[in-house]
Amino acid sequence: MAFSPLVDELVESLRCLPGVGQKTAQRMAFHLLERGRSGGSRLSEALGKAMTGVRRCDRCQNFADTDLCGICENPQRTNGTICVVESPSDLLAIEQAGDYRGGYFVLMGHLSPIDGVGPEEIGIERLLDRIQQEGVSELILATNPTVEGEATAHYIADRLDGRGILITRLAHGIPVGGELGYVDGFTLTHAFRGRKPLSD
Amino acid sequence: MAFSPLVDELVESLRCLPGVGQKTAQRMAFHLLERGRSGGSRLSEALGKAMTGVRRCDRCQNFADTDLCGICENPQRTNGTICVVESPSDLLAIEQAGDYRGGYFVLMGHLSPIDGVGPEEIGIERLLDRIQQEGVSELILATNPTVEGEATAHYIADRLDGRGILITRLAHGIPVGGELGYVDGFTLTHAFRGRKPLSD
Numbered sequence: 055m056a057f058s059p060l061v062d063e064l065v066e067s068l069r070c071l072p073g074v075g076q077k078t079a080q081r082m083a084f085h086l087l088e089r090g091r092s093g094g095s096r097l098s099e100a101l102g103k104a105m106t107g108v109r110r111c112d113r114c115q116n117f118a119d120t121d122l123c124g125i126c127e128n129p130q131r132t133n134g135t136i137c138v139v140e141s142p143s144d145l146l147a148i149e150q151a152g153d154y155r156g157g158y159f160v161l162m163g164h165l166s167p168i169d170g171v172g173p174e175e176i177g178i179e180r181l182l183d184r185i186q187q188e189g190v191s192e193l194i195l196a197t198n199p200t201v202e203g204e205a206t207a208h209y210i211a212d213r214l215d216g217r218g219i220l221i222t223r224l225a226h227g228i229p230v231g232g233e234l235g236y237v238d239g240f241t242l243t244h245a246f247r248g249r250k251p252l253s254d
Numbered sequence: 255m256a257f258s259p260l261v262d263e264l265v266e267s268l269r270c271l272p273g274v275g276q277k278t279a280q281r282m283a284f285h286l287l288e289r290g291r292s293g294g295s296r297l298s299e300a301l302g303k304a305m306t307g308v309r310r311c312d313r314c315q316n317f318a319d320t321d322l323c324g325i326c327e328n329p330q331r332t333n334g335t336i337c338v339v340e341s342p343s344d345l346l347a348i349e350q351a352g353d354y355r356g357g358y359f360v361l362m363g364h365l366s367p368i369d370g371v372g373p374e375e376i377g378i379e380r381l382l383d384r385i386q387q388e389g390v391s392e393l394i395l396a397t398n399p400t401v402e403g404e405a406t407a408h409y410i411a412d413r414l415d416g417r418g419i420l421i422t423r424l425a426h427g428i429p430v431g432g433e434l435g436y437v438d439g440f441t442l443t444h445a446f447r448g449r450k451p452l453s454d
């Protein structure tokens with residue numbers, strides 16, 4: 055290659071980022087070298103620390119720097135409600151909506167027998183233990199509305215059958231501000247089935 | 255924020271990359287933490303080394319790890335031809351085309367009096383010194399076909415007037431494989447003016 059070994063290695067290693075191919079990696083490397091060195095050094099340090107230092111929360115499996123994540127450390131968030139999500143990005147989306155004030159459990163995936171992902175791999179036993187210990191009143195199953203997400207939600211619900219815990223699933227329907235013409239058929243069917251009186 | 259300080263800092267510092275906003279930075283951070291930690295650590299190291307270690311070639315201003323870049327270190331590339339480009343990405347595009355075997359001079363910009371960028375800032379004096387010392391036979395002005403790029407090319411050509419050096423500029427025309435209907439008017443005008451007999 056035309057450049058120095060250091061530049062080549064930088065371009066090559068930038069490709070570990072999702073959605074970054076050869077061209078984008080080159081553009082990023084040149085940008086940092088030409089006019090973003092302080093940002094690049096900061097990123098180097100942040101990456102190094104995060105890759106070795108970030109672990110999973112002992113209680114909810116969310117990303118954490120210590121035993122417990124920021125949410126589990128907050129006593130106001132341990133109010134007997136657990137929201138089960140597939141990933142930290144789902145948790146973040148809910149947090150950014152700003153309304154939910156309970157705790158979480160992050161599966162880091164969903165059941166997928168074909169890929170060898172069973173209840174143990176996504177921490178369902180740990181979730182059941184926690185529900186047993188903490189005396190949870192409501193479990194919100196916020197897994198994705200996909201075949202695997204639905205199957206995972208039903209599996210968890212089955213395992214908790216008869217324990218007197220309120221188990222809920224997020225409502226499906228037309229996105230707020232969405233146009234009917236752009237909503238897919240499955241969502242529209244769900245929206246019809248879940249229709250409510252206007253006085254509600 | 256919902257996450258740990260380490261994750262927050264990682265997301266924040268990923269935004270130094272060009273074209274990466276908050277959402278993309280989050281997606282990148284989660285991807286690395288969930289299933290790309292070895293790649294993330296490698297990137298951390300590559301960034302750290304490149305940000306402190308990469309300098310400019312003493313001869314052509316290209317990125318280099320030592321005094322001279324890979325091209326200037328190659329005696330076969332110092333054949334009396336210098337191709338002047340605005341940036342390392344331009345150099346890379348020419349290298350990847352694979353045909354050119356001479357040397358380069360990387361301006362790292364173009365003349366822009368409004369922004370205070372004069373001949374000194376982009377190394378034109380250094381280029382003229384090098385031409386004097388090395389006895390260059392052809393200077394290819396491959397600055398961009400923009401107002402600034404053209405002005406920079408003309409400035410360099412004027413400075414070398416009467417020195418008996420062949421000064422050339424890359425041909426404008428229809429891209430190979432391009433469709434006429436999608437080519438802009440300026441390019442088409444250049445292509446007409448530069449037309450050649452079919453026997454050529």
Ligand SMILES: [Zn+2]
Nearest residue numbers: 111114123126
């Ligand atoms: Zn937690």
Ligand SMILES: [Zn+2]
Nearest residue numbers: 311314323326
């Ligand atoms: Zn060089």
